[in-house]
Amino acid sequence: MTSISSTSSSTSTASSSTSSATTAQGSATEALLTELGVSGNIDASSLADELSAAQYSNQVDQLNTQTSTLTTQISDSSTLMNMMSSLSSSLDTLISNGQLAATPVIANTSIATVSAGTTTGSGTATLEVDTLAQAQTLASPTISSSATDVGSGSLTITFGTISGSTFTAGSSSPTTIAIAAGSSLSDVATDINNAGSGVTAYVTTNATGQQLVLTGQQGAENAFTVSATQDSSDPGLSQFAWSPGSSSSSSSGATLAQAATNASYVLNGVARTSTTNSITDAAPGISLNLTGTNQGNPTTISFSDPTQAITTGMTNLVTALNSIVSTLNTDTAIGGPLADSPGAQELQRALSSLSSTTVMPDAASGQPATLGDLGLTTNNDGTFTLDNTVLASALQSNASAVAAMFTTGANGVYATIDTLSLNANNSSDGNSLAGQVSDMQTQQSTIASQLSTITTEQSTLRTQLLTQYAALNATVTADKSTQSFLTQQVDLWTNSSSSS
Template identity: 30%
Template sequence: MTAVGSSILTALNAGSGIDTSALVSSLVSATREPKQAAITGRQSLNSSRISALASATSSLNTFANALTEVLSGAAYTGAASSNDASIASVTLLSGGSPSGLPAQLTVEQLASARVYSSAATSGATGSTVIGTGSFTLTNAAGEATTITLDSTNNTFAGLASAINAANTGVTARVVTDTQGTRLVFKGETGAANDFTISANADDSGSILGGMSFTSTSNAQNAKITLDGVAYEYASNTVDDAIPYLRIDLNKASPGTNVTLSMSQPTAGLSDLLKEFVSAYNTLMGALNTATATGADSSSAGVLNGVSGVRDMKRQLSAITSTQLASTGTYKTLADIGVSTNRDGTLKLDTVRLAAVMEADPEAITNMVNPKVATDGNPGLSKLMSTVRDNIEKEDGPLKTAQKQYDTLAKEFTKQLEDLDEKMANYEDHLTKVYAAMETRLSALKATQSYLEQQIEVWNNSGSN
């Protein structure tokens, strides 16, 4: 106020004309500054809260998304293995975890398909005419399919196309080599997919009339022994002998035991839990700083007292006691050595974790990272995603706080615009007032000057 008062005195400049422009500017500033400072102070705090809430939300999303991405990797899901993949190899199937492993497998016989080949016709090609008539395919159940040959399809290629189009499970192809051209027919693997083929010619002088077929492969089932129990399958790919495990039979080897097993990602999960605790503590530490209570408002955290952030911390702090699995000895993070400190950060008991990992690695893997997450067995990734979604739901405290501060930001902008308008009007009003005052003062000064002159005249006249 001293500076403003000094400016006003200078503007009045006793004994000379008044600088009304400077005077008005000083008076407007004296009125505007405290009001503008109050609004911008609240606006700055509100902007800091908006920024801090956005940062907290972004950090939470990054944390949950990164956890989901990491846990989807093979390093944290376990791996199925065979000690002799040349005989049988294994692959995990989606939907759950294999049970009953390790298991002993013997491949007694591979599944195969019936294959017929015609005699090679020297000098022929796929477009060579083979005559008219018909082909008959008869499957193992005695069902016959007849393929008729006429002028539209009576070539090697035409017959192969007609058989393939019949969709009987038998495929045909034309093969040409140094010996000539022949037809090769192949069925599906398995004894039940066996078939026979015969040719019936209309004109005995054609190739068709003299065509004969030789079987080069029999249709038979795969035969395996799994933990001493014999099984037969029509295919060399077995999906239902062990739940959620595909077994590919690659070679028959009677008398050779192949061990099928499941390795658990013990080391990987231990490292992951350590990283999870570290990342979680970084997030919680930032929230603690933002919500810290200080001796006064200047030392308090920018989000101190914000209910949405308190709710976020409350939900995050409940993670260690929330069930990740509905059955078994280990159901929560607390059961395997993760506890919550008083400030909401986490602590990992590595000795406890190592002990439970050694005791039942499969149970820990299924608890932390189940093959299929369910409400009863969500695993760590689904749990974090659920917590994140609950924290960020539209009608929740966090979203409500964000909307409140966004509304306040618009209000503060409007208040500053209104202040600008009011001060512009105030400046116009003062300018008019002091302009009128200056006019009156000028008139008074002129009158004063006239009177002074008259008095001086009177005094001079009196002295004479």
């Protein structure tokens, strides 16, 4: 990996370090001699601090400078990474919300709600809904008291399809639910819901008492039967049983309140069915949620004009890109913190060719395939300009193809910007911005370890110096004591000779 951090020449570093250390030590030595000459008492603590600090000061200064440089490089790299991520995320949100797409609009809102599909739509479509998808619903006989013991044993739910009075079991296994003695309607509902079979149960109250209501899932293939196995000493569960051959007027078992059916509709003249009323990508650019029927009276689905939204979106895209390019230009200028950064240089190269990059490789002849086809041009300094005349022409001649460029699919404007963002934020690539940030953080950790080692060595040296100065102080004190004694003796001898 190419390192971004800058270091000094080893020869000049060694020379500078030696010179600085020698100067500092010389000053400390002069102080020591002065102390000895004047008083014979050494300020050991101050001298040890000065000499031990002088020994490592140049190394510490260099390491702190490197740390500061790395911090700036990490900060600037992270800023660029975040700017790319923010641009990608903003585009994703804008497109996912359908703000840059041709949005479908239905004339008869009581028939269905419509939303944009995963592809781009255009033109108009007709919709006629014959039947809605329904879930099978069963209702038990009414019980006058909610506390009534409904019996014990088990209930078995089997899924399949129903044709007339014939039930054909599906491929899924039946679900058997144990019902304990003393269970009430609410207890049975809880047991069924806890079984997770796909059938939900609840207790409803009417004028004469309470009923257990069972509801399955939408679609003809989600029809179900309920069979009961009763304890001979505690019967009663048969009131919840039901099969297609049961009499709907029978009071001994559940009744069919609603049959399971598929939705049937005609879209653009083509008859279709669906197991649910929610239909994704029913047609290019159209997802449906059926809510009513209009047999014999089809309604129209059209698409809103995305021209203004796309124009605004392109203008905002150029503004965001120029902010990134300006930051890059500052960081990579001669002497800039990222002047030697491969990650920054790669992002700069990718952005410089953005207007000519093919974002729609499958575009038909004559349809826009690059951002340049939408009016994006690159200036000499790498910033961008939007040619609104080119964009307006593209929208006028082929609005749907332009709108198709603004999706969250594998191709398009978002996919291209997102790829640039992912590349910049790919920490496993040593030459990316993220990879170099990781490398620089490792360098900072190494420097922190070196500074810690220096602190330990400096402390050790200080302790050694204190020991030496203590011994020297003792020696000087002893010598001065001897000097004082000899001086006194000489004075005595001199005085004695004078007297005689």
